[in-house]
Amino acid sequence: MTGQEPPSNPRGDDGQNPPDTGMGMTAVSYLLGGMLVWGGIGWLVDHYVGTKGIFAGIGAVVGIAGGVYLIVRRLGA
Amino acid sequence: MIGQSTVLAAEFPPSVEDFYLPSILPWGAHDSYWFTKITLLVWVAVAAIIIFFLVSNRKPQLVPTKKQWLAESLYGFVRNNISIEMIGPRGVAFAPYLTTLFCFVLLMNFFSIVPLIQMSPNSHIAFPAILAVISYVMFLYVGMRHHGGFFKYMKAALIPPAPWFILPLLIPIEFFSTFLVRPFSLAVRLFANMFAGHMLLLVFTLGGFAMISANAWLAPVSLVSWLMTIALTGLEFLVICLQAYVFTVLTASYVQGAIADEH
Numbered sequence: 184m185t186g187q188e189p190p191s192n193p194r195g196d197d198g199q200n201p202p203d204t205g206m207g208m209t210a211v212s213y214l215l216g217g218m219l220v221w222g223g224i225g226w227l228v229d230h231y232v233g234t235k236g237i238f239a240g241i242g243a244v245v246g247i248a249g250g251v252y253l254i255v256r257r258l259g260a
Numbered sequence: 261m262i263g264q265s266t267v268l269a270a271e272f273p274p275s276v277e278d279f280y281l282p283s284i285l286p287w288g289a290h291d292s293y294w295f296t297k298i299t300l301l302v303w304v305a306v307a308a309i310i311i312f313f314l315v316s317n318r319k320p321q322l323v324p325t326k327k328q329w330l331a332e333s334l335y336g337f338v339r340n341n342i343s344i345e346m347i348g349p350r351g352v353a354f355a356p357y358l359t360t361l362f363c364f365v366l367l368m369n370f371f372s373i374v375p376l377i378q379m380s381p382n383s384h385i386a387f388p389a390i391l392a393v394i395s396y397v398m399f400l401y402v403g404m405r406h407h408g409g410f411f412k413y414m415k416a417a418l419i420p421p422a423p424w425f426i427l428p429l430l431i432p433i434e435f436f437s438t439f440l441v442r443p444f445s446l447a448v449r450l451f452a453n454m455f456a457g458h459m460l461l462l463v464f465t466l467g468g469f470a471m472i473s474a475n476a477w478l479a480p481v482s483l484v485s486w487l488m489t490i491a492l493t494g495l496e497f498l499v500i501c502l503q504a505y506v507f508t509v510l511t512a513s514y515v516q517g518a519i520a521d522e523h
Contacts, residue, residue: 208510209437209517212445216437221429249429256420 210254217250218243272470274462279383279455298381305367305381309360335359338508346512347519354515357398358508365391365450366504372458373496383454385447392447395511403518413518438517446510453503457496464489 225242229235271278281297283289316327324332338359343351368387372380381387400413407413418434419427468485471478 208445208513212437212441213433216441217433220432220436224432245429246433249426249433252422252426253420253430253433256422 206258210258213250213253213257214247215250217246217248217253219246221246221249272466274459274466278462279379279458281379297379298384301371301377301379302368302381302387305364305371309363309367334363338362342505342508342512346509347516350519351512351516354512358512361391361395361511362504362508365507366501369450369454369500369504372454372461372500373493378458378461380454380458382450383458385451388447388450388454391450391507392443395446395514396443399511399514399518402515406519417518442514446507450503450507453499457492457499460492461489461496464492 222239222243225238225240226236228238228242232238280293283292283294283296284300285295286292312327313331316325316331320328335355339352339355342362343355343358345351347354365382368382369380371377372383403417404410404413407416417438418431420430420434422430464485468482468489471485472482
């Protein structure tokens with residue numbers, strides 16, 4: 184039986200930084216989230232203003248930009 | 261054989277109805293879901309895990325017995341490779357919950373390939389949903405306790421390090437991806453994998469019966485179809501272990517995100 188004791192420094196660093204695992208999921212959810220949230224808001228604007236999808240398109244692009252910015256700030260170096 | 265095959269062939273293609281099994285108590289009722297095979301399996305899983313860990317740790321020995329070794333390996337694996345790996349030194353506190361979660365999901369998933377059971381409670385959205393809600397409430401609570409209150413946690417979770425004029429753009433995205441997508445994707449990922457696995461096995465098994473009863477010349481194709489079922493059961497085993505691991509790792513990752521101080 185190995186590993187009865189928890190390794191004192193499991194990731195080989197000072198144990199303070201968040202680990203890499205789970206970052207991929209976070210990045211994907213930021214991208215999709217950005218597109219869905221601002222695309223959705225744009226779609227609602229379309230719905231009330233009466234346009235046929237211009238705001239949803241703009242919203243999706245803006246949302247993706249926001250998602251990329253968030254990934255860089257939260258997960259980047 | 262003929263009678264059975266015509267009965268089974270009548271149900272091809274399989275549908276969502278095949279996931280709603282007849283009631284056990286009252287026996288055979290079709291519109292009562294209070295006590296079915298699913299309910300029974302959940303209780304069997306709970307009882308099996310409790311009894312296994314109680315028995316294997318009743319008289320712990322320095323040189324472990326086989327059962328004790330298995331139980332300690334399971335706990336050691338989750339503690340060292342999931343809790344501490346993901347959360348850091350504070351992860352030891354979450355190891356008991358994560359081990360329980362891992363064993364429970366693994367056993368519930370494993371029911372889907374045990375011969376004669378071949379039905380996982382996790383292929384009903386209710387069970388993964390409740391597990392996801394437990395993990396969700398836990399990481400919210402842990403985050404609030406760590407940051408000292410609801411508003412301080414929301415501030416840490418929702419406000420990224422960015423200039424003020426971009427914040428209105430970013431906060432909805434943060435809210436969406438942290439507090440809405442997480443529990444939803446946790447539940448749906450497990451449910452969909454188990455649902456699709458069961459459906460796949462059903463298609464190949466029942467498809468074999470459908471073909472052989474439609475035309476006797478199709479018997480070799482039926483045989484191939486049943487061989488495929490066996491191969492897919494092997495694939496299903498992989499999915500079972502992977503999904504139990506992924507569910508546990510993501511829960512640990514969310515807890516880590518909740519108690520992280522600064523990125």
